[in-house]
Amino acid sequence: MLQTSARLLKLLSLLEMRRDWSGDELAGRLDVTTRTVRRDVDKLRELGYPVHAMTGTAGGYRLGAGASMPPLLLDDDEAVAVAVGLGTAVSAGVSGMEETSVRALAKLEQILPPKLRTRVSGFRSHTVPVHIEGETVDPGTLTLLANACRDHDRLRFDYVSHDGTSTYRITEPHRLARAGRRWYLLAWDVDKQDWRLFRVDRIEPVTPTGPRFKPRDLPDDDMSAYIGRKVALGAYQIPFKVLMHLPAEKLRQRVPERWGTVTPVDENSCVLESRADNLEGTAAYLSTYGVEFEVLEPQELKDQLTAMAGRLLKAAGRPAA
Amino acid sequence: MLQTSARLLKLLSLLEMRRDWSGDELAGRLDVTTRTVRRDVDKLRELGYPVHAMTGTAGGYRLGAGASMPPLLLDDDEAVAVAVGLGTAVSAGVSGMEETSVRALAKLEQILPPKLRTRVSGFRSHTVPVHIEGETVDPGTLTLLANACRDHDRLRFDYVSHDGTSTYRITEPHRLARAGRRWYLLAWDVDKQDWRLFRVDRIEPVTPTGPRFKPRDLPDDDMSAYIGRKVALGAYQIPFKVLMHLPAEKLRQRVPERWGTVTPVDENSCVLESRADNLEGTAAYLSTYGVEFEVLEPQELKDQLTAMAGRLLKAAGRPAA
DNA sequence: TGGTTCAGGACAGCTTTCGTCCGCAAGGCC
DNA sequence: GGCCTTGCGGACGAAAGCTGTCCTGAACCA
Incomplete structure (x- = not known):
């Protein structure tokens, strides 16, 4: 029964697309009677996808969140978005x-269909690379x-x-x-x-x-x-320690788990400890927090920051310090 | 035929999971004979999902890329990954x-099942926020x-x-x-x-x-x-113009489309023109490229860079310039 | 109360499904 | 080239499922 399976899939995709559908609407879209729609809805429920129904004038069918993931039926644009999103997450290093x-x-x-693949790679080349860490x-x-x-x-x-x-x-x-x-x-x-x-x-x-x-x-x-x-x-990792003038909780929200440890010092400042393989990138990274901070160690990171400050001053058209 | 639809979905999920499956393996997993597997494969093909088959000792079935997206059957972890990935892309502002x-x-x-939803929000709070632009x-x-x-x-x-x-x-x-x-x-x-x-x-x-x-x-x-x-x-946007000491092609790869225009000056430098609503963020952003650059305008951005340089020098434990 | 919407039983006619059995074709290995 | 493995698909019959057409109930809203 190819028709039945295909229709079930189509029904699922309709339900994923919009929240509320009346039985009549669904019947029209699927080219069957409402009785068959009811039967199909029952089938989805038996498969474990919770389709809620409301009676009355504002009634209709609605796909709810169940115990397991139903198949995701994505249109072309959405598939590209998912691919690009995953790619971003991967290269941005979302932890864990x-x-x-x-x-x-x-x-x-x-x-992924070939034509979508080219779209994905097109997007990727224009994506903001997270160039902070090299x-x-x-x-x-x-x-x-x-x-x-x-x-x-x-x-x-x-x-x-x-x-x-x-x-x-x-x-x-x-x-x-x-x-x-x-x-x-x-x-x-x-x-x-x-x-x-x-x-x-x-x-x-x-x-x-x-x-x-x-x-x-x-x-x-x-x-x-x-x-x-x-x-x-x-042995490429260099430990560093920085005093940040920012409450520990706030910094924790912005520092990915496992990336480093945050220790509160007082209400408004804390110490960030971590390791880097690229001091230049680390210097740039720290500067993006937009808060005052002080490098405790190592000296190399201080040198890096001094060099960077020099670059910025030059960029601003002033002599380096 | 609930069984048939469910089995078709399961077959699809198996094919998405691994690349090569022999008819026997599939029959075992689905609890049917190989003849039925062949018929199911045919059904998938009729639905437009290209299942390739190879004969011989290294043969088997393989799901290829077709003209349209097949339903994505994700396990729990993958669903969380997709949700987090999309969230990252959205808040990172992947252009277009x-x-x-x-x-x-x-x-x-x-x-999304409730238990997965909590996992997603858990991950989000530990995600690297793109704090560059405020x-x-x-x-x-x-x-x-x-x-x-x-x-x-x-x-x-x-x-x-x-x-x-x-x-x-x-x-x-x-x-x-x-x-x-x-x-x-x-x-x-x-x-x-x-x-x-x-x-x-x-x-x-x-x-x-x-x-x-x-x-x-x-x-x-x-x-x-x-x-x-x-x-x-x-009217919150402030135009700025910066000379970057980087070949235009390289910068183009790193600047998202539509974010700004890149004009080559010579082989090793180019001009980046864009607008910002937050000069502090822009200053931080520019500094992360790790290359020499010069602000052409406006003066406010230069001031911002000077201030930032001051912060960095302080962080490095030296007096501000 | 009346209109709207989902729920689901019963029935009849039709279609599909699935295992079994078969000969065939294509790829890899000796 | 011979041989093995793997997929391909026709035929058949019993069993099961599907769908439309009824119909009666029940919940919800105005």
């Missing part, structure tokens, strides 16, 4: 949900990697190593993970016959992806610990 | 899609307003007017629009018996929404022109 966001994005990108990751690359991991597709890419040289890699990707502000790909390097951890912002993928491979046992049971160790070896 | 994003978000929020709009308020417009629900709210006084309003909301970096609600003020344009960041909604009303004719055919005129009366 990176992997899930990437997974959802990967799911969406796989089924490198941003391309959500397109991220979803490609996520899909390759999920589907066990071999992956080839050019990798720019630390010293700037570029090498060609053939890998079996296994995990995508985030540590601090960076994304990493854990993959088996086919040529080197060993596990490698790649920084995603240095990967330039070569499409299309290769043949499927059989997943290997991961080098450690606790992946986050493993990656944490590997990353720590790089 | 504001209304669509809000619509999609409104749609999602209406059907006021941000609460996505929750925005979706509430969008839904009220869509459903023609009367809306009551406290409104903080320009001079800081708060008034209670009963309105019939008609349109939600964005101009520049701000959101506006066009609504009929029931007490005043006239159209009013409210700034969303000054609205404090009173829930629940009121009874439904019958939409009125809008005060103008061209809404964007109308709102543009209304907003222009406020």
Whole structure:
């Protein structure tokens, strides 16, 4: 019964689109009698989607919030909006949900019609990049990697190593993970016959992806610990401590969880402690709070701020201090 | 045939979840024979969702990208990620899609299960707010307003007017629009018996929404022109012009479309022209590019930068210039 | 009270579904 | 090329589901 299923889907999409529909309206849209509409509504309810109904002159059907997510029926524009929104969240680094966001994005990108895909990439190139912390990751690359991991597709890419040289890699990707502000790909390097951890912002993928491979046992049971160790070896993070003239609660609202710790000092000020891999970006970031603050440590951050102040004074057409 | 529809949906969700599935696997998951799976796959194809199939040992079914969007079947985590992502995009002001994003978000929020809704609001409070340009709009308020417009629900709210006084309003909301970096609600003020344009960041909604009303004719055919005129009366935007020491193409990638115009000067520099309603925010924004620049006008922006430089020097523990 | 709207039982006629069984075609591997 | 695996789809019959047309109730609103 193709008609029935299709109609059910259409009914659901109508209900998602607007809040109140009368039985007659729905019957007209679906080209069936109201009796069938009632039966279809019952079916949706049996499927677990709570369709509320009100009798009387102001009555009608309304889709409510149930126990589980009903299928989302998006029109083209909305699908683009969702893709762009997820991409923004991923590259802006909304804390605590990176992997899930990437997974959802990967799911969406796989089924996104080509014409919408071009619209998405068009939007992305005009999106405000969060350039405060330096490198941003391309959500397109991220979803490609996520899909390759999920589907066990071999992956080839050019990798720019630390010293700037570029090498060609053939890998079996296994995990995508985030540590601090960076994304990493854990993959088996086919040529080197060993596990490698790649920084995603240095990967330039070569499409299309290769043949499927059989997943290997991961080098450690606790992946986050493993990656944490590997990353720590790089030891790129510099701790800093700043006194902010802002009540602790207010700052907490503006500092992402896990990014740093906020300790109240008195009613109107607090100390922010965190780590940075890029002091220039940190300096710029701190300045955007628009409040008075004092760097407690390290000296390098103070130097960075002094340099930045010099740039600003120059921009304002005055001699640097 | 409830079973058939439900199974079709489940099949779709399986296909969205992973890329390759063999007929046997699917049959197992769905508790039917492979023959039925084949028939179901056919049904999906008839519905317009392209399911590709490969024969042979590495064969299987795969959902491809078709002409239209299939229903998105999200698990709980993914639904939260999408909601948070859309919220981020909305409050970050991803250009050119504001209304669509809000619509999609409104749609999602209406059907989001309560337990997921609390997770979303939890995440939002820990999200990096884009505090560069001053006021941000609460996505929750925005979706509430969008839904009220869509459903023609009367809306009551406290409104903080320009001079800081708060008034209670009963309105019939008609349109939600964005101009520049701000959101506006066009609504009929029931007490005043006239159209009013409210700034969303000054609205404090009173829930629940009121009874439904019958939409009125809008005060103008061209809404964007109308709102543009209304907003222009406020005349809050200050034009500025900055010489950036950065190639025009590079800057274009980082400046959102419509936000401002970029004019190349030579190979390594260009002029950025735009408007701001908040010079302090603009100063902070410009400083985050991490490149040398010079303010051409206005003088106020130069003053702002000087003041900011002073703050930075103080933060670095040196006397202000 | 009358009008409007959803609710759902009963019935008849028609369509669809699904498992079983079958031969066929296409891709990968030895 | 032979062989295995995997998808493809026709035929068939029993069972189940779907839909429109009745109809009676019940809730809500003015």
